Amino acid sequence: MTALLSVKNLTVEFTTRDGIAPVIDDLSFDLAPGETLSLVGESGCGKSMTALAIMGLIPSPPGRVASGSISLAGENLLQAGDTRMRAVRGNDISMVFQEPMTSLNPVFTVGEQISETLRRHQGLTRRQAKALSIEMLDAVQIPLPTRRINDYPHQLSGGMRQRVMIAMALACRPKVLIADEPTTALDVTVQAQIFDLMRAVGKETEAAIILITHDMGSVAEMAERVVVMYAGRKIEEGCVDDILARPRHPYTRGLIACVPHLLETVSAERPYLQEIPGMVPPLSDFGFMGCLFAPRCDRVETRCWQEKPKVTQITPSQSAACWNLQEAKVRVDA
Amino acid sequence: MTDYSIRERSLQPTVARVEHPLIETARMFAGNRAALSGLAMLFIIVVVSLAGPWLYPTDPFEMVWSPFSPPGAKGFLLGTDYLGRDLLAQIIHGGRATLAVGCAAALLSVFIGITFGALSGFYRGWIEEILMRITEFFQVLPTLLFSMVLVALFGASLGMITFAIGIVSWTGVARITRAEFLKIRELEYVTAARSSGASNTNLIFRVILPNSLPPIVVQAALLIGFAILFEAGLSFLGLSDANVMSWGAIMGNNRPYILLHGFTIMYPGLAIFLTVLSISLIGDGLNDALNPKLRKR
Numbered sequence: 001m002t003a004l005l006s007v008k009n010l011t012v013e014f015t016t017r018d019g020i021a022p023v024i025d026d027l028s029f030d031l032a033p034g035e036t037l038s039l040v041g042e043s044g045c046g047k048s049m050t051a052l053a054i055m056g057l058i059p060s061p062p063g064r065v066a067s068g069s070i071s072l073a074g075e076n077l078l079q080a081g082d083t084r085m086r087a088v089r090g091n092d093i094s095m096v097f098q099e100p101m102t103s104l105n106p107v108f109t110v111g112e113q114i115s116e117t118l119r120r121h122q123g124l125t126r127r128q129a130k131a132l133s134i135e136m137l138d139a140v141q142i143p144l145p146t147r148r149i150n151d152y153p154h155q156l157s158g159g160m161r162q163r164v165m166i167a168m169a170l171a172c173r174p175k176v177l178i179a180d181e182p183t184t185a186l187d188v189t190v191q192a193q194i195f196d197l198m199r200a201v202g203k204e205t206e207a208a209i210i211l212i213t214h215d216m217g218s219v220a221e222m223a224e225r226v227v228v229m230y231a232g233r234k235i236e237e238g239c240v241d242d243i244l245a246r247p248r249h250p251y252t253r254g255l256i257a258c259v260p261h262l263l264e265t266v267s268a269e270r271p272y273l274q275e276i277p278g279m280v281p282p283l284s285d286f287g288f289m290g291c292l293f294a295p296r297c298d299r300v301e302t303r304c305w306q307e308k309p310k311v312t313q314i315t316p317s318q319s320a321a322c323w324n325l326q327e328a329k330v331r332v333d334a
Numbered sequence: 335m336t337d338y339s340i341r342e343r344s345l346q347p348t349v350a351r352v353e354h355p356l357i358e359t360a361r362m363f364a365g366n367r368a369a370l371s372g373l374a375m376l377f378i379i380v381v382v383s384l385a386g387p388w389l390y391p392t393d394p395f396e397m398v399w400s401p402f403s404p405p406g407a408k409g410f411l412l413g414t415d416y417l418g419r420d421l422l423a424q425i426i427h428g429g430r431a432t433l434a435v436g437c438a439a440a441l442l443s444v445f446i447g448i449t450f451g452a453l454s455g456f457y458r459g460w461i462e463e464i465l466m467r468i469t470e471f472f473q474v475l476p477t478l479l480f481s482m483v484l485v486a487l488f489g490a491s492l493g494m495i496t497f498a499i500g501i502v503s504w505t506g507v508a509r510i511t512r513a514e515f516l517k518i519r520e521l522e523y524v525t526a527a528r529s530s531g532a533s534n535t536n537l538i539f540r541v542i543l544p545n546s547l548p549p550i551v552v553q554a555a556l557l558i559g560f561a562i563l564f565e566a567g568l569s570f571l572g573l574s575d576a577n578v579m580s581w582g583a584i585m586g587n588n589r590p591y592i593l594l595h596g597f598t599i600m601y602p603g604l605a606i607f608l609t610v611l612s613i614s615l616i617g618d619g620l621n622d623a624l625n626p627k628l629r630k631r
Binding site for chain 2: 103
């Protein structure tokens with residue numbers, strides 16, 4: 001399996017009042033062509049920052065890529081110039097944002113906005129771009145695309161706008177689609193539709209998808225592989241089935257336990273919703289030379305406070321960074 | 335039967351009637367009586383000024399009768415000025431220059447203002463520091479005095495007067511544009527546009543500027559009125575192009591006789607007043623139409 005997108009030892013630092021904090025700390029993962037990979041973690045774990053780093057859009061200052069590499073089909077994007085990156089964005093890698101209500105330019109019709117991306121990257125004429133835009137709107141199952149193309153964003157509902165965003169993101173047939181919590185702002189019935197759509201259109205355009213989410217339920221539904229992030233570090237990686245069935249890191253286990261009825265066998269034994277006590281440490285604590293999850297962990301040992309956990313390869317596809325790897329299934333509390 | 339057709343209809347995908355934002359704004363504007371009357375008034379003023387030389391071909395520079403003939407005398411509707419020139423002809427012919435200077439000066443200041451505001455709001459950092467310090471320099475400048483110096487130094491041609499007015503009145507536009515840019519550049523659709531490969535030029539002209547236009551348009555409309563007043567002020571003080579008749583110039587010419595023959599100043603003054611009033615009404619109407627949330631009704 002050759003990787004399409006390969007992130008190696010990526011470290012992104014933010015300069016804060018308290019000093020320099022690594023919001024992404026030595027992160028590595030690979031994305032195969034056509035694969036769906038999910039980045040999971042709570043808010044503030046560096047998921048969105050990873051997406052922005054791949055797009056080359058880390059807000060700077062205060063952010064800065066300190067080390068590592070991000071290569072797309074062998075090309076190191078961190079060394080690419082501004083012009084090259086502009087050609088990559090929207091064409092090779094594109095992104096769908098969390099808030100469909102605010103991610104479309106309110107003064108242009110959705111057709112103009114899709115066409116603009118197409119004309120910018122594919123050098124199409126106005127007419128060709130319009131025809132392709134209609135085709136894309138049709139592909140994302142917007143009814144009457146020939147007329148909807150003249151609509152302004154405010155005339156569409158949230159779900160419709162997210163479809164437009166997906167149409168826009170996939171219009172140039174990118175190799176990688178980054179979806180940053182694409183369904184968080186939508187209601188549940190629409191979420192399922194959007195996932196189905198992303199899967200279908202993603203498959204059709206052969207785009208690999210990076211799905212950023214904090215919801216293990218979405219992961220189970222969408223992804224093939226998972227990277228679990230905590231406080232800027234990768235703490236577990238593996239196939240979805242393995243991770244859901246045999247989570248090895250206490251944090252992954254906690255995330256799964258938070259979702260009711262994700263695993264049928266568990267729900268009966270688990271009458272109450274679980275939570276992970278505490279919260280993600282503040283940015284100033286990032287980069288601490290122990291395990292950052294230690295304060296919230298129920299299996300914490302002295303070693304966890306002193307040394308950064310080593311990554312253990314459990315199976316060829318699954319690895320976790322913990323001093324006290326779990327063998328057990330999802331925790332069941334009384 | 336009816337039931338069936340209703341159900342049938344609700345199953346059909348429908349599209350709400352699409353209305354271009356400009357049409358929507360025009361509709362809001364049309365509902366505002368004050369703004370509409372302002373527009374009507376300005377329309378008449380503009381038409382008369384443009385067509386005036388054909389409607390009323392009397393040469394405004396020609397001495398046609400004895401000086402200071404009162405309005406109505408010898409068929410001169412508004413009388414004659416201190417040289418015995420037809421006042422009505424002067425007002426009708428002078429509108430062109432006045433409106434032209436007003437619009438050109440407003441255009442110039444909007445252009446400078448948007449450039450300064452957009453660059454400093456978009457790029458921030460040292461560009462913003464430099465441009466905003468320059469803006470502040472122009473803000474604290476005594477505007478009338480500065481314009482007078484410019485016109486006095488470089489000659490009272492129409493072009494110089496326009497430049498002198500434009501160069502002192504752009505700071506408001508710059509500050510408004512910068513504020514809008516600072517607000518909009520942080521919005522998600524700017525990041526989204528960036529992530530689809532938009533260049534900085536693209537972001538400025540296609541994404542941020544169109545979204546920050548409403549307050550700028552209102553300011554631009556009001557600037558025309560301001561520029562007309564400013565031109566009148568300069569002319570009143572004697573700084574007008576002697577070869578071109580303008581409302582301000584009429585007032586300036588007759589200034590020494592203001593106490594004896596007030597009408598020679600009153601009529602051009604009235605023309606200026608009505609023009610500026612109509613522009614202000616239009617500006618307010620635009621403000622209401624473009625920012626419906628700000629309406630205090």
